[in-house]
Amino acid sequence: xxxxxxxxxxxxxxxxxxxxxxxxxxxxxxxxxxxxxxxxxxxxxxxxxxxxxxxxxxxxxxxxxxxxxxxxxxxxxxxxxxxxxxxxxxxxxxxxxxxxxxxxxxxxxxxxxxxxxxxxxxxxxxxxxxxxxxxxxxxxxxxxxxxxxxxxxxxxxxxxxxxxxxxxxxxxxxxxxxxxxxxxxxxxxxxxxxxxxxxxxxxxxxxxxxxxxxxxxxxxxxxxxxxxxxxxxxxxxxxxxxxxxxxxxxxxxxxxxxxxxxxxxxxxxxxxxxxxxxxxxxxxxxxxxxxxxxxxxxxxxxxxxxxxxxxxxxxxxxxxxxxxxxxxxxxxxxxxxxxxxxxxxxxxxxxxxxxxxxxxxxxxxxxxxxxxxxxxxxxxxxxxxxxxxxxxxxxxxxxxxxxxxxxxxxxxxxxxxxxxxxxxxxxxxxxxxxxxxxxxxxxxxxxxxxxxxxxxxxxxxxxxxxxxxxxxxxxxxxxxxxxxxxxxxxxxxxxxxxxxxxxxxxxxxxxxxxxxxxxxxxxxxxxxxxxxxxxxxxxxxxxxxxxxxxxxxxxxxxxxxxxxxxxxxxxxxxxxxxxxxxxxxxxxxxxxxxxxxxxxxxxxxxxxxxxxxxxxxxxxxxxxxxxxxxxxxxxxxxxxxxxxxxxxxxxxxxxxxxxxxxxxxxxxxxxxxxxxxxxxxxxxxxxxxxxxxxxxxxxxxxxxxxxxxxxxxxxxxxxxxxxxxxxxxxxxxxxxxxxxxxxxxxxxxxxxxxxxxxxxxxxxxxxxxxxxxxxxxxxxxxxxxx
Amino acid sequence: xxxxxxxxxxxxxxxxxxxxxxxxxxxxxxxxxxxxxxxxxxxxxxxxxxxxxxxxxxxxxxxxxxxxxxxxxxxxxxxxxxxxxxxxxxxxxxxxxxxxxxxxxxxxxxxxxxxxxxxxxxxxxxxxxxxxxxxxxxxxxxxxxxxxxxxxxxx
Numbered sequence: 001x002x003x004x005x006x007x008x009x010x011x012x013x014x015x016x017x018x019x020x021x022x023x024x025x026x027x028x029x030x031x032x033x034x035x036x037x038x039x040x041x042x043x044x045x046x047x048x049x050x051x052x053x054x055x056x057x058x059x060x061x062x063x064x065x066x067x068x069x070x071x072x073x074x075x076x077x078x079x080x081x082x083x084x085x086x087x088x089x090x091x092x093x094x095x096x097x098x099x100x101x102x103x104x105x106x107x108x109x110x111x112x113x114x115x116x117x118x119x120x121x122x123x124x125x126x127x128x129x130x131x132x133x134x135x136x137x138x139x140x141x142x143x144x145x146x147x148x149x150x151x152x153x154x155x156x157x158x159x160x161x162x163x164x165x166x167x168x169x170x171x172x173x174x175x176x177x178x179x180x181x182x183x184x185x186x187x188x189x190x191x192x193x194x195x196x197x198x199x200x201x202x203x204x205x206x207x208x209x210x211x212x213x214x215x216x217x218x219x220x221x222x223x224x225x226x227x228x229x230x231x232x233x234x235x236x237x238x239x240x241x242x243x244x245x246x247x248x249x250x251x252x253x254x255x256x257x258x259x260x261x262x263x264x265x266x267x268x269x270x271x272x273x274x275x276x277x278x279x280x281x282x283x284x285x286x287x288x289x290x291x292x293x294x295x296x297x298x299x300x301x302x303x304x305x306x307x308x309x310x311x312x313x314x315x316x317x318x319x320x321x322x323x324x325x326x327x328x329x330x331x332x333x334x335x336x337x338x339x340x341x342x343x344x345x346x347x348x349x350x351x352x353x354x355x356x357x358x359x360x361x362x363x364x365x366x367x368x369x370x371x372x373x374x375x376x377x378x379x380x381x382x383x384x385x386x387x388x389x390x391x392x393x394x395x396x397x398x399x400x401x402x403x404x405x406x407x408x409x410x411x412x413x414x415x416x417x418x419x420x421x422x423x424x425x426x427x428x429x430x431x432x433x434x435x436x437x438x439x440x441x442x443x444x445x446x447x448x449x450x451x452x453x454x455x456x457x458x459x460x461x462x463x464x465x466x467x468x469x470x471x472x473x474x475x476x477x478x479x480x481x482x483x484x485x486x487x488x489x490x491x492x493x494x495x496x497x498x499x500x501x502x503x504x505x506x507x508x509x510x511x512x513x514x515x516x517x518x519x520x521x522x523x524x525x526x527x528x529x530x531x532x533x534x535x536x537x538x539x540x541x542x543x544x545x546x547x548x549x550x551x552x553x554x555x556x557x558x559x560x561x562x563x564x565x566x567x568x569x570x571x572x573x574x575x576x577x578x579x580x581x582x583x584x585x586x587x588x589x590x591x592x593x594x595x596x597x598x599x600x601x602x603x604x605x606x607x608x609x610x611x612x613x614x615x616x617x618x619x620x621x622x623x624x625x626x627x628x629x630x631x632x633x634x635x636x637x638x639x640x641x642x643x644x645x646x647x648x649x650x651x652x653x654x655x656x657x658x659x660x661x662x663x664x665x666x667x668x669x670x671x672x673x674x675x676x677x678x679x680x681x682x683x684x685x686x687x688x689x690x691x692x693x694x695x696x697x698x699x700x701x702x703x704x705x706x707x708x709x710x711x712x713x714x715x716x717x718x719x720x721x722x723x724x725x726x727x728x729x730x731x732x733x734x735x736x737x738x739x740x741x742x743x744x745x746x747x748x749x750x751x752x753x754x755x756x757x758x759x760x761x762x763x764x765x766x767x768x769x770x771x772x773x774x775x776x777x778x779x780x781x782x783x784x785x786x
Numbered sequence: 787x788x789x790x791x792x793x794x795x796x797x798x799x800x801x802x803x804x805x806x807x808x809x810x811x812x813x814x815x816x817x818x819x820x821x822x823x824x825x826x827x828x829x830x831x832x833x834x835x836x837x838x839x840x841x842x843x844x845x846x847x848x849x850x851x852x853x854x855x856x857x858x859x860x861x862x863x864x865x866x867x868x869x870x871x872x873x874x875x876x877x878x879x880x881x882x883x884x885x886x887x888x889x890x891x892x893x894x895x896x897x898x899x900x901x902x903x904x905x906x907x908x909x910x911x912x913x914x915x916x917x918x919x920x921x922x923x924x925x926x927x928x929x930x931x932x933x934x935x936x937x938x939x940x941x
């Protein structure tokens with residue numbers, strides 16, 4: 001029998017930390033103890049009575065017409081409670097940007113692994129056996145796997161009905177084109193003549209898989225009597241799932257409840273809908289709760305990846321390094337369905353100028369359907385691809401002009417008051433500060449001039465800049481006082497591991513002058529939480545943070561009104577004191593605890609203390625006088641932030657293998673609400689970027705994924721990361737952010753690949769224009785005559 | 787055809803008598819039959835390390851171990867570390883270092899760290915990296931994880 005003695009709550013105020021002190025400290029994560037002991041509950045850990053297990057059958061063909069589908073043998077298997085196919089589901093399409101995707105394939109399949117049938121059974125083994133009994137007949141169609149090839153007039157059509165699809169992206173005539181985006185400023189055509197140097201190249205980036213440690217999992221329960229569907233699911237946003245499920249099933253949202261338990265990583269892969277619809281449909285069909293947890297192979301073959309890209313880029317500069325013109329063509333391979341592809345495509349184009357002033361630019365991007373696994377949002381959201389090409393071109397220009405790569409970046413860096421591509425304001429143009437910080441910390445000049453030499457290795461040092469946005473859409477928050485004076489913060493924001501539960505709690509604690517122990521963070525639940533868009537876009541600490549800060553201030557106002565009655569003085573004479581007290585300014589002994597204020601609110605005056613706030617990030621529009629846009633060109637929704645990275649690498653002369661030796665990264669985060677968590681985002685984002693740069697790549701043989709397992713698709717392990725990753729956190733406060741904060745979730749990933757490839761070039765003289773820069777690729781390039 | 791047998795498993799100091807199908811892995815039995823859900827399934831292939839447990843003091847993959855082969859062994863899962871009120875020093879070090887993000891890999895990571903430190907109380911950074919090399923974490927970049935193990939070894 002385990003027994004814990006609870007300490008009695010102090011009834012005097014002994015907290016000596018000043019009010020506001022909860023912000024800016026590396027407090028341990030709220031749920032760290034649960035996670036370290038195995039007590040934390042993730043979706044697959046949940047068990048409910050009468051629960052069945054789901055399993056999904058994937059297509060064997062990349063592009064084929066479904067001729068027939070016989071499920072009778074599967075249905076006859078003892079223990080099987082429901083068998084679904086696309087036809088049984090009615091073929092209703094869904095999609096965040098374009099409604100182009102069936103939940104189970106209808107009529108034809110468009111990639112190997114596409115869900116075609118699903119089963120619910122009494123256990124996993126029975127469900128899997130039932131899948132093997134489903135008899136499908138296909139008639140194979142010609143397939144296309146390359147984005148540019150898919151745009152050719154004679155390419156096999158993947159979405160014949162593209163021109164009838166509805167969604168945020170307008171219909172297009174080309175059956176393989178999901179979306180097109182164009183930005184143009186100045187006159188790139190005319191500007192080439194003014195350039196002293198022009199560099200031009202083609203760049204390719206891989207289909208990186210999110211590889212969150214927890215595969216997608218949903219437990220769906222349908223209560224037929226109450227007509228209520230409840231989902232416990234691994235997701236980035238409970239409301240986006242609630243809306244998507246209700247819309248797809250044709251139910252009012254009031255009949256769908258979504259709860260997020262702890263989430264085992266997401267990185268964009270659990271944005272929008274994952275396997276929730278299949279789980280829900282099975283639960284309704286079986287009239288029983290169904291848990292659908294994907295195996296790693298299911299997850300890798302059925303969910304999504306980062307968009308592989310091919311980018312043609314040309315940049316021109318003056319002799320002194322001033323950038324003059326750029327032309328860009330980006331092809332994103334979005335696979336069989338658009339998912340978030342059109343947004344990713346637009347963001348890639350919008351960020352293809354990088355964090356620089358280039359007065360003349362034309363950038364076009366195509367988001368193209370192919371017969372591959374679909375691609376969607378992943379940490380960086382199109383920017384890692386575009387920034388890779390952009391940052392390699394800056395180094396190429398520096399090399400041609402004999403200039404230092406950091407100097408060329410400083411010369412062209414966006415500063416405060418400059419305009420982003422599209423004309424949006426840069427309010428905190430701190431790239432130069434970031435570059436100076438990494439230059440100094442890394443000892444750039446000395447290392448660049450005299451790389452340490454080891455036998456058999458070539459050492460090099462490289463740099464990259466990056467920018468990203470932080471924010472997006474709407475958030476609400478409530479800060480409710482409990483009867484004992486403690487507080488409950490509720491936002492509906494899902495902590496996918498980055499630490500937002502703790503950071504948002506710290507914001508409330510900071511406003512109200514209490515310790516983290518005095519604040520409960522409510523788990524996201526559509527039944528109880530205020531609306532929140534999902535976790536993504538580096539938005540939670542920033543956008544939800546604003547709502548939490550304002551709701552806390554609203555609660556504080558109510559607390560002060562009640563305290564003024566208790567202390568019989570005007571509100572203006574009151575001050576918060578640490579640990580949940582309100583005192584009379586200048587009178588140390590005159591104070592009341594939050595518990596007395598709570599009691600007064602409940603039994604004497606005013607009613608319960610309930611701070612609320614709602615907020616929508618209102619984005620600045622593109623400036624049509626400055627920028628010509630065409631196609632699907634949504635404006636960037638968020639505040640811009642900046643970062644810089646220097647990495648040192650060793651390249652093995654015999655194998656071409658690249659090892660990152662040391663890294664220095666500077667990020668301007670505005671204000672680090674929890675500096676330890678910020679460092680964690682920087683370390684983790686960079687290492688995911690190292691994987692993108694060096695080893696990670698989904699590979700296909702024709703339409704079939706050849707490495708859908710953690711055995712064959714490697715992500716960085718503890719042996720693969722440098723001993724030292726120096727996270728330099730700069731704080732130029734964000735005027736609009738909570739306590740000055742900006743979100744740092746994605747930007748580290750934008751830095752890694754170009755800095756590494758620039759370092760490889762410094763080490764070997766070889767330009768690596770296709771990543772991942774595997775040993776084989778680097779060695780081949782090194783052996784090529786130049 | 788499935789074949790079942792009755793086995794006794796000693797887990798976290800407690801002996802459990804169970805009837806299990808011979809094809810089932812220890813991971814399945816821990817998670818489904820005993821509700822010891824702290825042990826996670828990341829790949830079910832012995833690669834990611836999320837299902838690591840201690841067997842006779844060694845960190846092994848419960849997804850690659852048949853439950854029936856584990857009779858007579860001393861099994862410790864993440865739930866068996868610490869004494870309920872107090873965390874094991876290794877767990878505490880992970881909290882103190884701020885090493886935990888999504889947490890899904892952490893039970894396995896902590897188990898592997900525990901196995902290392904029980905055998906080698908003062909490992910070098912290189913030894914720590916090597917010992918954790920087969921436990922994948924997608925969030926942390928390992929910096930604070932390695933720091934946590936280093937802390938546990940030096941405090």
